[in-house]
Amino acid sequence: MTTPSAPAPALELRGVSCAFGAHAVFDGIDLTIPPGQMVALLGPSGAGKTTLLRILAGTLPPGRGTVRVLGAELGRLSARQLRRLRQRVGFLYQTDALVPGLRTVHNVLIGRLGHWSLLRSLLSLVWPQEVERARAALAAVGIPEKLHAPVAALSGGQRQRVAIARLLAQDSELILADEPAAALDPRLRRATIELLVRLARERGRTCLVSLHDLELMGAGFDRVLALRHGRWFFDGPPGGLDAARIAELFAEERARGVEPDA
């Protein structure tokens, strides 16, 4: 798929299988994501979206196949190399991303910990380091005035913005996000995803975002991937997934009485 002159893909899966006990989640899937691409990952619940993201993050080893993240093959890395790699990858979680009891500035600066020594990390708790970077990141997500606010004083949407600001501070080359807007008020979801995609695109990052909300496909993604029964059901531009295919993708979930958010 990749021509020799093209840059190395940001993410690459070859024949990856994964099973929990007798239940196979994936059975030999392939995937290539070139650098700088904004990718949405769709699928009914239980299709394996979270499992896929955890495999890419290196927290879950695949049963078979090879996983390459930013050019490094995960299975061959030592614990130290894996940790180094993870500092180049940013994660965005559905909830619980922020540490309660830490002010916003420190929560953003958690993104810098991988770049700091232990001593500097300790010092920063008393005398915040690289505050300008934290301020700039918060300005980029639109809440510069919250720099010194306690986490408890932030709304749900603001919290997710702080989590995005942390990714910016971390300067990660690849962003993996697991339903980052699912815990938010429906009105805030689109704005949050659009913000994430826009900021990642401006900075030339690669982004893989799992979604449960179909409408969010239109939030600026280049490509949509859909998982069903542990295989690729769709891989193409957002416009390519028409109503009939969507109905088919979610047919079983609908039969169980669960509507996808739309």
Add this chain to the structure above:
Amino acid sequence: MPERLRGVLPLLAVLVLALLALALGEYDLAPLLDPQEFARAIGRAATFLSAFGAPELGSGFLATCVRLTLDTFAMAMAATGIAIVLGLALALCTSHNVVLGESRGARRLVLQALCESARVVQDILRGVPDFAWAVILIASLSLGPPAGVAALALNVSGILARVYSELFDAVPARLLEPLRASGATRLQTFCYGVVPACGSTLVSFTLLRWECAVRNAAVIGAVNAGGLGSEIKRSLDYGEYSKVLTLLACLLLLTVGSDLVSAFVRGRLAQDPDHPLARRGGERSPGAQRASVFLLILVLVALWAWAMLHCHAAWWGNQSLEDRWQSTVQLFGGLLAPDLSLLPRAFESAVVPLSMAFLGTLLAALGAAVLAYPASATFQLLDAGFTGERISGARRAVRAVLLAAARGVAIVSRSVPDVFWALLLVSFFRLGTMPGMVALAIHSLGLLIRLFAEGADAVPLRRLEVVHAASGSRAKTYLYGAIPPCASHWVANTFFQFESNVRSGIVLGIVGVQGLGFLFTATFEWFRMDQAGTYLLVMVLLSLGLDRLSRVLGLARARIQA
């Protein structure tokens, strides 16, 4: 940039206070700063320690040891039992949630006045250390275990009453509103609203106090209240060091044993079912659960009854009840008419225990914040749960050793009572405030390591995963993921320990260090009851002041998760 100062100002305040405490506490720093003095101090300590030799293991003496250990255990059990009943009763009187309820107008004012006056009783019971109670009660009642039991029970009930009432008041009103709205009475609201919300925390606190009562029962004998303490003091005075060793071994056996029992029970009370440390296995049927709770209560009551009878046997001495009553009335009459002209001097003498407690607690808290990391199971053995890394067997073994070492240090330093640490350290530092302060630091270190590590182990792994993903280091994850959510809890626990150390600082005075406790005992022994009464008054005012200060600073230790 004033916002940036926010992290620095509290540290500066603590530093200034520490320097002040260091300046006012009259510490003899020579053994630490001067190499020559240091060598001499080591020599002194070595001579002292080598005098102990081999422990005395004669069968006759061992039998005595067993009897004394049982005496001590019985004292602690009996005292804790009385204190739970008394403390609960007092807590019910002082809790706003229970007493005030929804009453309004004049009735509310009357009830509030009742609450406040009961709170003063609580402060008096808590503020006078068990050693001071023992000194008073031994003079008025009798020698031996009954006075020890009464002394311990009075002090512990004051402490329990305060913690209980804090817990009752920490139950948020929104949990009680539905009950009140459906017409529940005060008692019903208490039983169905307050108790379920704070029950397990309440049991956990009680167990910690019980442990503490066992330790104090073992040392309170030093003022002739019977048990191991009396015998240790006597053997030390007569220079029978081999006996001291055997007695100390018994004491450690008792305190470590009760520590382990309480840790086991409190572990079973742990709540978060998702946590890897939580209990596994199927749910038991409600019937079986009720039966086991019933059985447990039965066993505890039986133990208590045995303990009461055991201590009771020594009660009927050679004095008639009437004589005792007479001497008690006389004594308290004297104590309750304090010589107020002495007040300034008495306050001045409070500087020593305050200074020792402040520095000792500060050192302990700093040490515990560092040592809670190796002592935390989450960070040493269960880290795969948030790092996703698998480590080799050898590294795992190293970490297990580290964990065991940190916990070992903690259990030894808290199981030896602070009074004994002080006695040991006197040989190094010579008599003065320095050994007292270091003794408080060592003993508190053990207590705080456990509390801090328990806090760190209760942080959800998911939260640590987020920080670890960005930082790539366990130590940084501890700094940013584990400490901040625990910080307020740690600070509250540290302040609680400080309050308790102020009392211990007074006790160290009673056994000879200096300051308030020393002056109280000295004047009491000379039957200057008016002066002794003044020192007692200052003890009570001190604890009252610290209690109100902790309320103002929002450091209530009790917290209810709802």
